[in-house]
Amino acid sequence: MGKLWIRGVSKRFGRVLALDEVDIRVNNQEFFVLFGPTGAGKTTLLNIVAGIHVPDQGQVYLNGRSIDHLEPNERDVAMVFENYALYPHLNVFENIASPLFSPRYRKSNVEAKEEVLRVARLLDIFSLLDRYPAELSNGQRQRVALGRALVRRPEVFLMDEPLVHLDAKLRHQMRAELKEIQNKSLDTTTIYVTHDYREALSLGDRIAVINRGRIEQIGSPEEVYHRPASEFVARAFGDPEMNILEAELVEDAGRLHLNLFGKPGHFPVPDEVRKAMLKHSSSSVKVGFRPKHIRFYPEDPEGNHVAARVYSFEPLGETAVLIAEAGDRRIRLLASSEHAWKIDQPVHLEFDMNRALFFDASSGKLLAPSGERKEDVVWRN
Amino acid sequence: MAELTLKGVSKIYRKRNREVQAVKAFNLSCRDGEFVALLGPSGCGKSTTLRMIAGLEEITSGEIRIGGKKVNDLPPKKRGIGLAFENYALYPPLSVYDNIAFNLRAQGKSEEEIRREVDRIAALLHIGDLLEKKPAALSGGEKQRVNIARAIIRRPAVLLLDEPLSHLDGRMRQRMRTELKRLHNEIRCTTVIVTHDQSEAMALADRIAVMNEGELQQFGTPFEIYRHPVNEFVAGFIGDPPMNLFAVQVVKEEETPVFKIEGCGKSFAVPDRLRSVVKEGKRYRFGVRPTDVRVVAPEDGGALATRVTVFENLGEEHRIHIRLDKNQMISVVTDTDVRFQPGDSIFLRFDEEKIHLFDPATGRRIQGQEAIPA
Numbered sequence: 001m002g003k004l005w006i007r008g009v010s011k012r013f014g015r016v017l018a019l020d021e022v023d024i025r026v027n028n029q030e031f032f033v034l035f036g037p038t039g040a041g042k043t044t045l046l047n048i049v050a051g052i053h054v055p056d057q058g059q060v061y062l063n064g065r066s067i068d069h070l071e072p073n074e075r076d077v078a079m080v081f082e083n084y085a086l087y088p089h090l091n092v093f094e095n096i097a098s099p100l101f102s103p104r105y106r107k108s109n110v111e112a113k114e115e116v117l118r119v120a121r122l123l124d125i126f127s128l129l130d131r132y133p134a135e136l137s138n139g140q141r142q143r144v145a146l147g148r149a150l151v152r153r154p155e156v157f158l159m160d161e162p163l164v165h166l167d168a169k170l171r172h173q174m175r176a177e178l179k180e181i182q183n184k185s186l187d188t189t190t191i192y193v194t195h196d197y198r199e200a201l202s203l204g205d206r207i208a209v210i211n212r213g214r215i216e217q218i219g220s221p222e223e224v225y226h227r228p229a230s231e232f233v234a235r236a237f238g239d240p241e242m243n244i245l246e247a248e249l250v251e252d253a254g255r256l257h258l259n260l261f262g263k264p265g266h267f268p269v270p271d272e273v274r275k276a277m278l279k280h281s282s283s284s285v286k287v288g289f290r291p292k293h294i295r296f297y298p299e300d301p302e303g304n305h306v307a308a309r310v311y312s313f314e315p316l317g318e319t320a321v322l323i324a325e326a327g328d329r330r331i332r333l334l335a336s337s338e339h340a341w342k343i344d345q346p347v348h349l350e351f352d353m354n355r356a357l358f359f360d361a362s363s364g365k366l367l368a369p370s371g372e373r374k375e376d377v378v379w380r381n
Numbered sequence: 382m383a384e385l386t387l388k389g390v391s392k393i394y395r396k397r398n399r400e401v402q403a404v405k406a407f408n409l410s411c412r413d414g415e416f417v418a419l420l421g422p423s424g425c426g427k428s429t430t431l432r433m434i435a436g437l438e439e440i441t442s443g444e445i446r447i448g449g450k451k452v453n454d455l456p457p458k459k460r461g462i463g464l465a466f467e468n469y470a471l472y473p474p475l476s477v478y479d480n481i482a483f484n485l486r487a488q489g490k491s492e493e494e495i496r497r498e499v500d501r502i503a504a505l506l507h508i509g510d511l512l513e514k515k516p517a518a519l520s521g522g523e524k525q526r527v528n529i530a531r532a533i534i535r536r537p538a539v540l541l542l543d544e545p546l547s548h549l550d551g552r553m554r555q556r557m558r559t560e561l562k563r564l565h566n567e568i569r570c571t572t573v574i575v576t577h578d579q580s581e582a583m584a585l586a587d588r589i590a591v592m593n594e595g596e597l598q599q600f601g602t603p604f605e606i607y608r609h610p611v612n613e614f615v616a617g618f619i620g621d622p623p624m625n626l627f628a629v630q631v632v633k634e635e636e637t638p639v640f641k642i643e644g645c646g647k648s649f650a651v652p653d654r655l656r657s658v659v660k661e662g663k664r665y666r667f668g669v670r671p672t673d674v675r676v677v678a679p680e681d682g683g684a685l686a687t688r689v690t691v692f693e694n695l696g697e698e699h700r701i702h703i704r705l706d707k708n709q710m711i712s713v714v715t716d717t718d719v720r721f722q723p724g725d726s727i728f729l730r731f732d733e734e735k736i737h738l739f740d741p742a743t744g745r746r747i748q749g750q751e752a753i754p755a
Contacts, residue, residue: 038550137708168580169623176702176710179691183723202693202700225696238696241552292697312562314584315603317620318672321584323559334697337604343566 001063002076002155002189003028004049009058011044011213018044020213021058026156026189031182033204034193035236041213042193046158049191051075062155073102078154080145080162086133093129096120096147119147122185138170139177146181150188157190163199175199197237201225209233231364234288234357240321240332244288246361249277258287260351261306261326270354276368277358285367286359291334293355296324298341300348308349313341324349383448383461383538385411385434385571390443392429392595403429405595406443411539411588414569416562418582421592422618427575428543430592434573435541436460447538463537463570467544469524471516471531478512481530488535502530505567506560522553526560533568542574546581558584579619583607591615608735609751613744616668616737622700625674625711628741629667631659637683640667644706650683652733658749659738665747668737671700671714677730684728692721701727 004026011019019041026032034042047053049060051072059066067075078099086095096116100107107115120126123143133141142162149157163171163178179202194200200207201221209216209224209232217229228234234242248259249269256274258267269277277285297305308326315337322335324347331349335341358367392404404426411417419427432438434445436457445452452460471480478499485495503509506526516524525545533540545561546554562585565572576582582589583603591598591606591614599611610616616624629640631651638661639648651659659665677684690710691702701713701721713729721727738747 139708168621172622172700172712173710176691176693176700176712179693180702180704180723183691198693198695201695221694221696240555290697312559312566314558314562315607316580316583317607318670321555337607343563 001028002026003063004156004189004191005059005061005064006045006049007059007061009045009048009055009060011041011048011053011055018213019048019055022210022213022215023058024208024215024218026191027205029187029189031186031190031192031203031205033200033207034191034210035195035197035200035204035207036210037195037236039212040195040210042195042210043160045210046079046160046191046193049156050077050079050158076155077158078149078152078156080149080157080159086141086144086148088133091130091132092120092125092136092144092147095133095144096151099148099152115151116147119150122150123147123181124184138166138174142174142177143181146186154188157186157188159190159192161193161195163196164194171196171199175202179203197239201237209236227366227369228357229366231286231288231359234359234366238290240291240334242288242290242357243294243331244286244359245329245331247285247287249280249283249285258285258353260287261329263306266304266306267351267353270356273356273358273368280360280367282361284361286361286364288357288359289351289355291321291332293352294331294333295350295352296322296333296335297348297350298346305348305350308347310341310343310345310347312343315340322347383571384413384446385409385417385539385573386444386446387430387434388444388446390430390433390445391441392426392433392438393441403595404433407595407597409590409597409600411571411573414571416565416572416574416585416587418586418589419573419575419592420579420582420589420618421577421598423577424594425592426595427577427592431541431543431573431575434539435462435464461538463532463535463540465525465528465532465540465542465545467547469516469528471524471527473516475515476512477508477514477516477519477527480516480527481512481534484531484535498534502534505533505564506530520553521549522557525549525557529561529564533564533570537570540568540570540572542572544575544577547576547578561585580621583619591618593618609746610668610737611746613666613668613739616739620670622671622712622714624668624670624737626666626668626739627705627709627711628664630664631661633661639683640665642667642705644709647685647687647705649685649729649731652683652731652736654733655736655738655750658747664741666739666741666744668739669731669735671712673732673735674711674713675730675732676701676713676715676717676719677728679726679728681728681730684730686726686728689721689723689725689727691723692725694720703727703729 256269308324311325320337628643638651690704
């Protein structure tokens, strides 16, 4: 059992408020992701759970009992670090067994052996026990490092950006490997820190998005991706980044339109959104479109679309990022790399209003998404 | 504005009485105004090559020409190059304006002329409102803009950029990438960028020179290198997520030739297009990009029948991973709404126009497999 409650935790370093009344309840066996940019407070929070930092305010409860007074080595938590640092001069068996001989555990050789074998079976590394770290693939090293944390039978696993130092290719592969272990054998409650939105979406049962020490949103991957609570969350998930544009609401003969490029009438606000929007006191809003929800054409014979020009065209393999400039706004689009667009060439944009997200212009909070979409609800991971 | 050519350029270092060949008989020819990327993993010789072009490193053998003129023996100042490195090396006590103006002052230009030039460059790089600030007050992205402004203000014949974006983090890096592309379009100066980031090279360059272990592997447009990698190294280095590469052997099953995957024993039909290319009994390295694998119906003959190991929903796309054996998985990228659970049975077909076969011994691309252009 590993049920964790981080209750109203604040932490200040000098003049910087690193954590501001953070409240998170992590369920037993949950894989919980702390996601945010560098300096958001993720690692500080993890260190408070581990007992490395003491909070200025707030408590941490494990299975309903406060652990604030416990030393790091007395808490039933195990930290897995970046790089999975293994002892190079010890073989896999000895690496996994190493925590068991610490003063806290001091297991007998027989017990230790049993425990290592149990973990090795779980992680499918039985055949590697005699090898040294240098003889292992990256995926195998990852398993060994997890094994070393697992032998302690912790209530909670803490992982601080374990994949951060890998290049994009290895990260793709190692994330898959980690998820495979997670599927097969990892039922220990885990808190996983990352600034990589793909890791958060792929691995997390739930995600807490942290920005400047405050929680922006706690939700499932589906919720943070499709119903981001704020502009910050919306921008943080997705690549290329979501386009968020300032716009004015215009009411015309009982119908609500969006003035986006000085062309009211071209952007009718969908009915589902209307109700939420009418309650909004100000006429200015921010509207967000993911790059793939904006269509674009080289020509516009009927004059229905927004005229822009190509600011840059950046092929990335299968796809390309096309950045269009309309007035003084840059809009990121997802294009095929098969057809090259020339810089300054005209491009005509069609915004899918049914996929738009609406945010409060001043607070950045979500006002309304464009209705519930069936396929979003069955997000399965 | 000039052409840049490297002919048989080599660099040999002496290290503890042993010769280390950092760059081996390197040939490259950049057209006037072209944007070329030197791309490769760390230690491949790309930075050494750039430093030889800049005159910061002696050339062991070979010839470098800028605008037709041999520059081997010219000091850096006389080569007509502009340089911007990964670390910004701005003068901390000087304002941004004075940092940019520094080289023009050294040339003895009038203050009026300098003001005109600095304003022109500042407008190009969108740093007009930073000119009075000191470097310490700038963000990483702003510093790099000033750094590049300083490199281009003397209107160099060739602009050399050594990992200019690698200090910047994610979003800022993408923004600067776009600005760099835009800038090149404005000034049309022959530009060589060194990078280890394949997406940066693809996004920016007209042509990419892929290097490994001191040797040029391939020189071509981003599209050529992505679609027709000449060897397994280039195939694996270019593309994100990376190309699936695994060992196969051609065998006959029920009278039809199939690729049998080594290590897992599974097989799938040799596509018609490749039947005349492959030989029965021979082994190959089989490559296919995750975006060139289709999930098909069970009755689709010749497909690879297997099971899902991992399914990832990444918002804009899904990735499916299938474990082949203890050491390798293959990955599939889809943007359809079909979702899977680990253990689900799945049938895969590799887009036959986009299969890459390599020689297991040399790593070279097998000849005769080129697709008919669509």
